Amino acid sequence: MFKRLVIALLVIVVVGVVGLAVLAYRPALDPITPPARTSFAAELVAKGEMLAGAGYCATCHTAPGGQRYAGGYAMTTGFGTIWSTNITPDPQTGIGRWSEAAFRRALREGVARDGAHLFPVFPYQHFNQIDDADIKALYAYFMTREPAVAPARKPDMAFPLNVRALQAGWKLLYFRDGAYGPVSGNSAQWNRGAYLAEGLAHCSACHSPRNALGAEQLDAHRYTGAVVDGWYAPPLDRSNPAPVRWSEDELYAYLRHGATPLHGVAAGAMAEVVHGLGKLPDEDLRAIAVYFAGRAGAVDDAATAAALARALTASAQAAQPAGDAGARLFASACASCHYNSAPQPLTERPELGLNSAVTAADPSTLIQVILHGVGVDAGLPGVMMPGFAHSLGDEEVASLAAWLRRTRSDQPPWPDLPRTVAALRAAPTRSAATAQR
Numbered sequence: 527m528f529k530r531l532v533i534a535l536l537v538i539v540v541v542g543v544v545g546l547a548v549l550a551y552r553p554a555l556d557p558i559t560p561p562a563r564t565s566f567a568a569e570l571v572a573k574g575e576m577l578a579g580a581g582y583c584a585t586c587h588t589a590p591g592g593q594r595y596a597g598g599y600a601m602t603t604g605f606g607t608i609w610s611t612n613i614t615p616d617p618q619t620g621i622g623r624w625s626e627a628a629f630r631r632a633l634r635e636g637v638a639r640d641g642a643h644l645f646p647v648f649p650y651q652h653f654n655q656i657d658d659a660d661i662k663a664l665y666a667y668f669m670t671r672e673p674a675v676a677p678a679r680k681p682d683m684a685f686p687l688n689v690r691a692l693q694a695g696w697k698l699l700y701f702r703d704g705a706y707g708p709v710s711g712n713s714a715q716w717n718r719g720a721y722l723a724e725g726l727a728h729c730s731a732c733h734s735p736r737n738a739l740g741a742e743q744l745d746a747h748r749y750t751g752a753v754v755d756g757w758y759a760p761p762l763d764r765s766n767p768a769p770v771r772w773s774e775d776e777l778y779a780y781l782r783h784g785a786t787p788l789h790g791v792a793a794g795a796m797a798e799v800v801h802g803l804g805k806l807p808d809e810d811l812r813a814i815a816v817y818f819a820g821r822a823g824a825v826d827d828a829a830t831a832a833a834l835a836r837a838l839t840a841s842a843q844a845a846q847p848a849g850d851a852g853a854r855l856f857a858s859a860c861a862s863c864h865y866n867s868a869p870q871p872l873t874e875r876p877e878l879g880l881n882s883a884v885t886a887a888d889p890s891t892l893i894q895v896i897l898h899g900v901g902v903d904a905g906l907p908g909v910m911m912p913g914f915a916h917s918l919g920d921e922e923v924a925s926l927a928a929w930l931r932r933t934r935s936d937q938p939p940w941p942d943l944p945r946t947v948a949a950l951r952a953a954p955t956r957s958a959a960t961a962q963r
């Protein structure tokens with residue numbers, strides 16, 4: 527009896543292991559002779575360039591100071607560091623010998639040409655929404671780039687997390703297969719926006735919180751905001767903290783120009799997103815705005831928005847710099863640029879009482895902006911804000927943030943501010959890496 531039980535258990539274990547192995551197994555796809563550059567039509571390559579921008583391929587596949595798309599950009603995760611790979615057409619160290627089918631499989635299924643599973647920091651769980659025509663254009667673009675010799679670097683992760691076959695288990699748990707299909711009952715414009723936002727532009731990769739295994743949380747948690755690389759990407763659903771509700775026009779302006787008078791600027795990683803989307807035509811950005819206007823319950827009521835902006839600007843102006851250390855710091859370090867005496871704020875002088883950085887659940891973005899400023903390449907083109915990392919200490923930054931929170935929002939105080947400031951100051955800045963590109 528006992529013997530039979532052991533045998534039954536053994537059978538179950540063996541079947542399980544074999545099952546997982548079968549599931550994990552992906553064949554290598556045959557290498558090809560690198561195609562001639564001239565075999566790709568110029569219009570297709572141009573379309574691919576536009577799409578590569580909107581997928582931020584360069585952001586992740588270019589190391590600071592390195593050749594574009596040669597990989598080697600370090601991505602720190604809770605499980606260790608993973609370096610992006612070389613996606614130039616070098617035959618040995620890049621994707622020069624990848625067929626279009628191998629490229630498509632990588633984007634759709636997270637599997638390399640040799641059959642190895644890729645880690646989900648590569649956002650294939652969004653890229654699987656990209657349609658065949660767009661993948662064809664991306665392939666044409668990458669196969670016509672300047673080849674770079676740059677071998678892949680092994681992930682720095684503890685065993686067994688570094689075992690690629692185990693990624694099959696992760697996929698089983700979290701990967702939802704399937705290309706984007708239009709959602710009926712919504713306009714063609716809305717569907718175009720959803721296609722771009724959920725696929726190539728993977729907005730939710732930063733704007734949705736992740737679970738303990740690094741997978742984006744779904745359903746009610748989608749787009750409820752998350753901290754990425756030390757910045758806070760605010761919720762893009764109805765819980766968005768902007769004091770004046772977003773409208774479709776404001777969303778469009780923010781994505782197109784990186785700044786709006788009623789909501790402030792796109793800094794940090796969001797500045798790279800705005801640059802990336804830059805080559806998309808207006809109607810595509812309008813479509814993305816329409817899609818998020820729906821998600822965020824945006825209201826197109828310019829008169830109400832203007833009245834609210836007026837009221838918030840007036841109450842920010844009335845916040846007296848008496849007594850409080852944060853108030854005095856604001857008066858000396860910030861007010862010269864951030865004080866709006868007119869009833870309507872100017873885009874170049876963001877009114878902090880209107881900014882999600884001050885009203886959000888998490889202070890990271892406000893602290894980053896105070897420490898590192900906003901570069902000329904972020905927010906409004908050619909306009910910058912200086913950083914205060916060298917002139918203000920942790921306690922000073924913390925008291926300034928606390929005072930802004932108290933006088934310009936109706937939200938509870940942020941806990942542990944000095945500690946958060948110290949941690950963000952110590953972390954490597956993403957903007958330093960971007961500046962090199």
Ligand code: HEC
Pocket residue numbers: 577578581582583584585586587601608609610611612613620621629632633638639643644645646647648649664
């Ligand atoms: C958020 C960062 C990120 C973005 C954005 C990104 N990638 Fe990647 N990509 C990675 C990382 C990291 C890897 C390596 C994963 C691994 O080693 O398992 C990778 C791997 C790949 C691979 C497999 C290459 C190989 O040698 O195995 C291809 C192909 C690829 N990316 C293409 C693209 C394209 C095309 C885009 C833009 C549409 C893009 N990636 C955008 C991070 C990114």
Ligand code: HEC
Pocket residue numbers: 723727728729730731732733754757758759760762766767768777780781789791792793794795796799814818881882883891
């Ligand atoms: C790589 C991470 C990342 C991706 C991808 C990303 N965002 Fe963001 N987003 C951020 C961060 C960080 C902020 C905060 C920037 C700031 O306040 O300066 C932000 C801010 C925003 C805001 C302003 C919200 C507010 O209330 O102030 C909007 C709107 C927005 N993103 C929309 C989008 C859309 C639409 C996409 C996809 C097309 C997208 N984001 C993709 C990181 C990202």
Ligand code: HEC
Pocket residue numbers: 785789790791792793856859860861862863864874875876878881883891892895896900901902904905906907909910911912914926
């Ligand atoms: C020399 C002028 C100047 C000073 C001084 C200055 N700022 Fe700014 N600030 C700007 C400009 C300009 C922008 C918009 C940046 C852009 O478009 O590149 C900005 C943007 C911001 C934003 C919006 C960021 C976002 O993501 O929307 C915040 C928050 C902010 N500043 C806070 C402060 C605080 C707090 C101080 C004082 C410690 C300060 N600023 C001092 C000019 C300044």
